[in-house]
Amino acid sequence: MTFSLTSCISVNLFPTEKGLQETVLSGVGARDKLLLVPINGFIGDQTSRGIPFLGGRDDTVTRIRATLRKAAEDPRVRGIVLLIDSAGGSVTASDRVYHLVREFKRKSGIPVMAMIGDMGASGAYYVSVAADEVWTHPTSVVGSIGVVIFNVGITGLMKKIGVEDRTLSSGAEKEMGSPLKPMTDKDRSLFQGLISDLYTQFFDIVSRNRQIAPDILKPLADGRIFTARQALKNHLVDRIGYRDDLIRHLKRLMHVKEFEVIRYREPFLAATGIFGSESPADSPLASAGRLAGMMTKSGPTMLYLWDPGFSGSIK
Secondary structure: OEEEOOOOOEEEOOOOHHHOEEEEEEOOOOOEEEEEEEEEOOEOOOOOOOOHHHOOOOOHHHHHHHHHHHHHOOOOEEEEEEEEEEOEEEHHHHHHHHHHHHHHHHHHOOOEEEEEEEEEEOHHHHHHOOOOEEEEOOOOEEEOOOOEEEOOOOHHHHHHHOOOOOOOOOOOOOOOOOOOOOOOHHHHHHHHHHHHHHHHHHHHHHHHHHOOOHHHHHHHOOOOEEEHHHHHHOOOOOEEOOHHHHHHHHHHHHOOOOEEEEEEEOHHHHHHOOOOOOOOOOOHHHHHHHHHHHHHOOOOEEEEEOOOOOOOOOO
16 A cells, blocks of 8 residues: 655555665664564554555554564574554454464574563464563553454434435345344354354463463453563563563573664655654554544454554554
8 A cells, every 4th residue: 555745756554575674773783683573553454444544554464574574584683572562453463463473483593572561462462472482561461362343233323314224135144243234143143153263262372372271371361451460470471571671681592792773664754754753553643543444344343452542652
């Protein structure tokens, strides 16, 4: 997707690894690089509906794929830290980002750590468990293992304003979840089956990656959130600390004296500051666009999401 600023300037919001510019944050000149990868706000993909200019169709999946590909091509990159500050996102996008991180680790052998900021909930927590270790700030909120379906009905409003639904379909359940139809008990049962299946996938991912027995995880996985201390006590995370603590930990772990700490940004946006210090994927504006699209979507939306209004703040 692109948008035009003038008749001759076009900006691509879906980056490739060749379009990313490296920015050094600290440790200039050190041999070994540590790449910081922000995952902020709503986790979406190209299929996520939204308001295009506001970033509603921004693609977290493509951005993370491009970032990891560029990192894999640089032999000086020795470690990656996912800076997570998100309440989750779409079921599929969360799973795809999780898979990208797992595949990167498998192919490269490079350690990946997750550092949760204000929030690492639902789909964001799903992504975090792909890391070798999950760290949180002392004030982080973590968890919300579960699935939610956003769906609205407008049959009462239609009746009041005299609007008639004339939709034709091939089967009794083809219009299941349509806002133009009342939800039946059968509809609810079918939706609950979908939710249960997606919940089981989430549950199994956490149980396997965090090595928590199902009977121990089950009472924790009812959608609730945890403070950093509660999450640590229940083995949902590995350590509580700050970004500098994590970097020092990685230095000891990898026997590295100093890291050149870097980030990747899109050159045009970094130079112009259109989205401040963030990429369009990380900006609150983008999250607002995706949220607007999600809430105006005509059918049910299945999400690994806790707080849809949370935009994230890690830079």
